Amino acid sequence: MQTLIKTSIMQLLELYRQDPRADKLNLTAGIYMDESGTCPILDSVREAEAFRVQNQSSKATFNLTGAPDYQQAVRTLLFPNMGGSGETHHVQVIQTLGASGALHLVGKLVNHYTPNAKIWLSAPTWENHPAVLNSHAGGFGHYRYLPAHLDEVSLDTILADLESAKPGDYVLLHACCHNPTGMDLNLSQWTKMADFCAERHLIPLFDFAYQGFAHSPERDAELFDAFKERVDRFLICNSFSKNMGLYDERIGALTLVFKEEEQALDWNNTAKRLIRSSYSMPPTHGSFIVSHILNDPDRCARWQQELAGMCNDLHTRRAAFFTELANAGIQDQVLTYRQQQGMFVMLNLSEQQIDTLRERSGIYLLGNGRISIASLRTEMMPRFVEALKSVI
């Protein structure tokens, strides 16, 4: 039997492609698919693209960290209430190649400023985190991300593990829709986390790849207020791959939120040098789409409706899947949490059960038991649950 514990999602996708079975089922990738099995282009995105084709007057624009319109759009999306006097932090937005590009840039920046600092990752976490962050020399720490009970993550365990972190270390936190568990800290837990980071001088590093998929873009960003009130600096890596469906445009941002203006500007300048010496400057198509939509209230409202449509679909499918598990009498055995958000559900399965599902039934899921509910069409649920039942 081929063991796939350490197999990456890309290798699994290759095996899936080679699998000749007509009824094979790919539940690996975190890509939103509608009930017809396609990843749609949003109407708001199509309109923005059409507008650009008609109106773009030049391709000679050069902004190392992105166009000001794009930076404004990201700033407003992350901090809807920001502006006016009394702001405590300086916010610098740097356009990146998706959240992956933002994380990679963070790795380089951390290495530049504090090569001995560790980056603490949740265990489990997104399988690609160590790889995209690996340009920093300080290595990784790990904090356990475990259930306190069916409806809550254990913050006590997280904080107990982070006791070993040193001042100046970074803590990577999934701002919402934790990958792979789908279970997030609640606002009161975020506040405690912010207090903890402030006391220990730890620097929060947010992966915000799923903004809008838990509740709404504004509500999912609420936790940042607690951090602004408590910590001197934090970093946010966000993405428009998922919430605008712009996967292959590679568009996201690294946002620096620093109390000290001089430091923010210094980091921004270093980021410019790093960008110039690697890919020179970012592409503009995706960033145009984002700013065209977000900087106009009507277009933004239309996009929010489309995003809400995707989210509601995921909520409905998750509920249907949970019901199907309950009807089969295996819900308690299979689910770690009752209240997951976003694209993923983590199933309590052994590596052997996961291998058997793939080999016997052509059902592909990650070696840690993560499935993407966004790839599980309602009509496929009975077959999937039956296959699950057969391996338990």
Ligand SMILES: Cc1ncc(COP(=O)(O)O)c(C=O)c1O
């Ligand atoms: C937690 C997490 N972070 C980052 C990413 C990468 O996002 P992007 O496509 O914007 O690079 C993903 C996508 O799979 C993810 O799940």
